Amino acid sequence: MAKVDASLVAHLPLFAGFGPEDLEEILREARSARYPKNSTIFAQGEDAHSFFLLLHGHVRASKTTPAGEQIVVRYVSPGETFGLAMAIGLQHYPANATAVDDSVVLAWPTPAWPRLVAKFPALATNTLQTVGSRLQETHTRVIEMSTQQVEQRIAHALLRLAKQSGRKLDRGVQIDFPISRQDIAQMTGTTLHTVSRILSGWEQRGLVESGRQRIILREPHKIVLLAEQGIDEGRSSGD
Amino acid sequence: MAKVDASLVAHLPLFAGFGPEDLEEILREARSARYPKNSTIFAQGEDAHSFFLLLHGHVRASKTTPAGEQIVVRYVSPGETFGLAMAIGLQHYPANATAVDDSVVLAWPTPAWPRLVAKFPALATNTLQTVGSRLQETHTRVIEMSTQQVEQRIAHALLRLAKQSGRKLDRGVQIDFPISRQDIAQMTGTTLHTVSRILSGWEQRGLVESGRQRIILREPHKIVLLAEQGIDEGRSSGD
DNA sequence: CGATCGATTGAGCCCTCTCAAGAGAGGTGG
């Protein structure tokens, strides 16, 4: 297996404050692995054997309820960690991780975590900040679900995805991985039907262009307005 | 100011793995303070001057939206930390903290955090686990809001409060601090009206006994059933 | 070129919100 180039990951938040030698030592314990599109990286409830750093691709973290419903926890972008069960005191993964695109990860065996943290305490403080950010983001989600209508929540979700994983095109910004109506529904607490209806509406108004697992924001600024004020007048156009 | 007795807090998760001397050193940097009922401990957006450990009483953490709506983030019980802005990389408090009962806290000046963590790395790993738990709990909340009806969400919320801060009475379990219909609405993403209607219904069925900012669960087991299956009548399946 | 998975769309309903009073409980000041 090829060695990971330290310079590729040195700038990541996880490794803030580390010198090249420390980095080498940490990376030495990791193995890299490739997961093809739609493959499972780990499943909820499984023994947490490893923790991960995404190098390339995109990973969806989701949770399954006892009743069998799924919700999307987040989409992981390159440079982010995931599967940190051990760090937060869990023996088992609290969620599923699925590669939504061909993806490459670094994986450390879970038992390496306590050892690495003991030697490099900055790993813990860096991770604390990461987990703290995720907590803030999740609170934002709770607030949105409590106070906003579905259309606004979808607008916020798509803008976030675009900012995080948007690819600039001439005609707008495309979300850079396959994402279905169902996925968006599971991110926003609604049904795929409602998402479909709303996106159809936006498409007719020229705000987005979308297809099978593909969404392009054509008028991001107008979508920001939708997200912020919610109901904007102007429905009385041509029909 | 009286010195804090180390033995009172030694068993807390925050201090797991510390000896008496380390504990003394950490506690030496804290001051204790008393906040009367309904007083503000800190406000959202304020400079994060301190972080806290609740010794006695109850604290409500809430967030205010740009539109002025409030949601309850959580209720803090004795032994828990709050106001950890600095630890998760924030300069300002992301929420409001209000004493809902006469409360006593230990407060450390924020600048002490990096110094203490440098000397006692276990503080960081202990806090990482705490923040991780809160992240899990917040995800649970998202899942409930996505998949359950209001009545089930209220049932879950009250059961959680009862477990966390319940006082056993002959007639049931009382939530051990003042809590209004509005508070419950802000925990579950609904309105005070709907909470009031649902609690009235439960009261008629003998499940709860409630009054002004006071709730007693008289039939916790039946409320568990409500929380889990939701609808207990009719709804025959017959596949 | 057929099969499968995702997207679209209509109809109808109902859970929950909004709007609107009003009643009860506690606290406070005279």
Next chain:
DNA sequence: CCACCTCTCTTGAGAGGGCTCAATCGATCG
């Protein structure tokens, strides 16, 4: 100790946003 005032809780009526149920269409892949 009583009167008043404020905060909380209750309850009704009506409306509507979003869900459920049910088909059909369209695109991607083997």
